[in-house]
Amino acid sequence: MKKRSRAWICVLPLYIFTIFFVAVPLVYVIVLSLLSRDVTWGVTGKFTLSNYARIFESSYLNVFKQSLTVAFLTTLITSLIGYPFGYFMARLPKKRRSIVMTFVIVPFWTNALVRIYGWIILLRSQGLLNSVLQIIGIVSEPLKILYTLPAVIIGMVYSLLPFMIFAVYSSAEKMDFSLVDAARDLGAGRIKAFWTITFRCTLPGLLSGFVLVFVPSIGLFFISDLLGGGKIMLVGNLIQNQLLTSRDWPFGAALSVVMMIMTLFVIWIYRRITRVKDLEGLL
Amino acid sequence: MKKLLSLAACAALFTALLSGCGSQQKQTLNILTWDGYIPSNVISEYGADNNVNINISNFTTNEEMLTKLQSSEASQYDLVIGSDYIVDIARKQNLLAEIDKTKMNNFNNIGKEFLNQYYDPESKYAVPYSAGTPLIVYDPSKVDTDIKGYADLWNPSLADKLVIMDDARNVIGITLKTMGKSLNETDPAVLQQASEKLNALRPNIRLLDYNNPQEAMLSGEAAVGYMFTSQVAAVLSERPDFKVVYPWEGMGFGIDNWFVPAKATNKDAAFDFLNYMYEPERFAYIAEQIQYLCVNNASEKYLSDAYKNNTALHIPSEVLGDTEFIEDIGTDAAAVYDEIWTKFKQQ
Numbered sequence: 001m002k003k004r005s006r007a008w009i010c011v012l013p014l015y016i017f018t019i020f021f022v023a024v025p026l027v028y029v030i031v032l033s034l035l036s037r038d039v040t041w042g043v044t045g046k047f048t049l050s051n052y053a054r055i056f057e058s059s060y061l062n063v064f065k066q067s068l069t070v071a072f073l074t075t076l077i078t079s080l081i082g083y084p085f086g087y088f089m090a091r092l093p094k095k096r097r098s099i100v101m102t103f104v105i106v107p108f109w110t111n112a113l114v115r116i117y118g119w120i121i122l123l124r125s126q127g128l129l130n131s132v133l134q135i136i137g138i139v140s141e142p143l144k145i146l147y148t149l150p151a152v153i154i155g156m157v158y159s160l161l162p163f164m165i166f167a168v169y170s171s172a173e174k175m176d177f178s179l180v181d182a183a184r185d186l187g188a189g190r191i192k193a194f195w196t197i198t199f200r201c202t203l204p205g206l207l208s209g210f211v212l213v214f215v216p217s218i219g220l221f222f223i224s225d226l227l228g229g230g231k232i233m234l235v236g237n238l239i240q241n242q243l244l245t246s247r248d249w250p251f252g253a254a255l256s257v258v259m260m261i262m263t264l265f266v267i268w269i270y271r272r273i274t275r276v277k278d279l280e281g282l283l
Numbered sequence: 284m285k286k287l288l289s290l291a292a293c294a295a296l297f298t299a300l301l302s303g304c305g306s307q308q309k310q311t312l313n314i315l316t317w318d319g320y321i322p323s324n325v326i327s328e329y330g331a332d333n334n335v336n337i338n339i340s341n342f343t344t345n346e347e348m349l350t351k352l353q354s355s356e357a358s359q360y361d362l363v364i365g366s367d368y369i370v371d372i373a374r375k376q377n378l379l380a381e382i383d384k385t386k387m388n389n390f391n392n393i394g395k396e397f398l399n400q401y402y403d404p405e406s407k408y409a410v411p412y413s414a415g416t417p418l419i420v421y422d423p424s425k426v427d428t429d430i431k432g433y434a435d436l437w438n439p440s441l442a443d444k445l446v447i448m449d450d451a452r453n454v455i456g457i458t459l460k461t462m463g464k465s466l467n468e469t470d471p472a473v474l475q476q477a478s479e480k481l482n483a484l485r486p487n488i489r490l491l492d493y494n495n496p497q498e499a500m501l502s503g504e505a506a507v508g509y510m511f512t513s514q515v516a517a518v519l520s521e522r523p524d525f526k527v528v529y530p531w532e533g534m535g536f537g538i539d540n541w542f543v544p545a546k547a548t549n550k551d552a553a554f555d556f557l558n559y560m561y562e563p564e565r566f567a568y569i570a571e572q573i574q575y576l577c578v579n580n581a582s583e584k585y586l587s588d589a590y591k592n593n594t595a596l597h598i599p600s601e602v603l604g605d606t607e608f609i610e611d612i613g614t615d616a617a618a619v620y621d622e623i624w625t626k627f628k629q630q
Contacts (some may be wrong), residue, residue, distance in 0.1 A: 057622065059622050059626040060625060066629055123502065124504055146504065147490045147504075225449075228495075229488075230492060231627045233628040241451075241621070241624075248614075248621065
C-alpha cells in the first residue's frame with residue numbers, strides 16, 4: 001500500500017504538467033470558441049455557436065480544402081522519398097548508418113525559419129537554381145518557382161522529410177530480415193517477398209510517418225507565408241490572422257478546435273489500420 | 284564656548300547638506316515602447332543629464348501594449364507609445380492622463396496636420412511621435428506604364444510584378460479608394476463590389492509581405508511595391524533611382540503617439556522627458572533615426588539633405604492633403620473584411 005502511494009507521487013509532476021500545459025489551455029480554447037468577439041477588443045461572455053457556423057462559409061471551407069491538398073501532396077512526396085531512404089538507411093552497416101543519420105539531423109541544428117530563408121535565396125528568379133539552369137541552357141527565362149504552390153510544397157517536404165525517414169527507419173530497423181530469407185526459400189520472388197514481408201512489417205512506420213508529416217503540414221503557416229508569398233492560405237495562416245490581425249479570438253479558437261478534431265481523426269484512422277496505440281516513429 | 288557654537292553650527296550645516304542630498308534621490312522613469320523606437324543615446328544622455336533612471340520595457344504589438352495597460356501593471360509605466368487606433372480604444376476606456384502642456388513647451392512645435400485627429404479630437408492626451416503613409420514605389424526600368432495612383436496597380440502590363448503588404452484593411456482600403464470610397468467603408472454592397480475588384484488584382488500580385496516587402500523590391504523579384512513609409516524609405520536609400528508615387532486618390536495615414544497612462548506614478552518625469560525629446564534639433568535626429576515623417580515643424584532646419592531628399596520621408600503637407608486613417612469599423616464589418624481577404628488569398 002505504502003509503495004503504491006509513493007509511486008503516485010513520482011508521476012505527480014507529470015500530471016501537474018499535463019493539467020496545466022495541456023488540459024487547461026485546451027479547455028480555455030474550447031470555452032473561447034463559444035464566446036463572441038467584443039466591439040473594440042477582447043471577448044464578451046455571450047455564448048454563441050456562430051463561430052463554428054462561420055467555418056462552413058465557402059471561403060473558409062476552401063481554406064480547409066487547400067490546406068488538406070497541400071498536406072496530402074506533402075505527405076505523398078515525403079513518403080515516396082522517405083520510405084526508400086529510411087529503409088536503406090536501416091540496412092546500412094552500423095558505421096555508415098550513423099554517418100547518414102547525422103546528415104539527416106544536422107539541418108535541425110539551425111532554426112527552421114533560417115533554413116526557409118535559405119530556400120528563398122535558392123529559388124528566387126535571380127537565385128542559385130535559376131542561374132545554374134540558365135548557364136546550363138535548360139531554360140532561357142528564369143523559372144518563377146518562388147511564391148507558387150510548388151515552392152510551398154518544396155519547403156514543406158524539406159522541413160518534414162526527416163520525420164518520415166526516421167519513422168520508416170525505426171520500423172525497418174526492428175524488422176527481422178531472416179523472414180525475407182524464409183520467404184525467398186519458400187519460393188517467393190523478390191517483389192512478392194517485399195510486398196508480403198518487408199512492406200507489411202514496415203507499414204506501421206510508414207503510417208506513423210504519415211501522421212507525423214500530415215498533421216504539422218496543416219499548420220506550418222510560416223512556410224506558406226514565406227515561400228508562397230502569402231498567396232496560399234492554410235488553416236494555420238487563417239488562425240494566425242484571426243489572432244493577430246483580425247483580433248477575432250473566438251473565431252480563431254473555433255478554427256483551432258476544428259483543426260484539432262481533424263488531427264484526432266487522422267490519428268484515429270492510423271490506430272484503426274495499424275492496431276497500435278502509440279506512434280511508432282515517435283519513440 | 285564660541286568654539287563649541289561654531290562646531291554645532293558646522294554640524295547642523297553638515298546634516299542639512301546631507302539631508303539635502305537625500306531628498307535629491309534618483310528618479311525613475313518607466314517607458315513602454317517598441318524595441319528601438321527611441322534612439323538609445325537620447326535615453327542615456329537624458330538619464331545622465333537629469334540624474335534619472337530610465338527603464339525601457341518593450342512590446343511587439345499594440346494589442347499586447349493595451350493588455351498591459353488594462354491590467355494591474357498599468358501603474359508601472361509613466362510613458363507609453365501606441366498607434367492611432369489603439370490610442371482611440373485606450374482613450375475611450377479612460378486609461379489616459381491629460382498631457383500637461385505647461386510642462387511641455389515643445390508641444391507647440393508639432394505640425395497642425397498631425398494634431399486633433401479622430402483618436403484625440405482636441406489633442407489632449409496624445410503626443411504625435413512618428414507619422415507614416417503607405418506609398419507606391421516602383422522600378423522605372425521594369426515598368427512601362429506611368430503609375431499615378433492605386434488604380435494603376437490593376438494595369439495588365441504589371442502581371443506578376445507587384446509586392447503589396449499582407450494586410451487586409453490596407454489593401455481592401457486602397458481598392459475602396461479606387462472606387463471613390465472611404466478606407467473605412469462598412470456598406471456590405473460596396474464591400475461586395477470591392478471584393479470583386481480586389482480579386483481582379485490577383486494576377487498582378489507576385490507576393491504579399493507585411494514585414495519585409497522591401498527585400499522583394501531590392502532583389503528584383505517585384506517591380507512595383509505598395510508598403511509602409513519606413514519600408515519605402517529603406518528601398519530608396521539603396522535604390523535612389525526608384526520612383527515614389529503619392530497616389531492621387533488620397534493617402535492613408537498612421538501616427539504613433541506618446542501618452543501618459545492615467546495610473547502613472549511619475550507623470551512629471553514623463554512630461555519632462557517628452558519635452559526633452561521634442562527639442563527641435565534632437566527631434567530631427569530622432570526622425571532620421573527611426574525613418575518616419577518628422578512631426579516637429581521646428582526641426583525642419585536641422586534635417587539632413589539625405590532625409591529631405593528621401594521622398595518617402597519628406598512629404599510636403601500640401602501633397603499629403605486629405606489623409607485618411609484606418610479606423611475601427613465594428614465587428615460586423617470586420618468579419619466582412621476578413622472574408623473578402625480570405626477569398627482573395629486563396630484564388
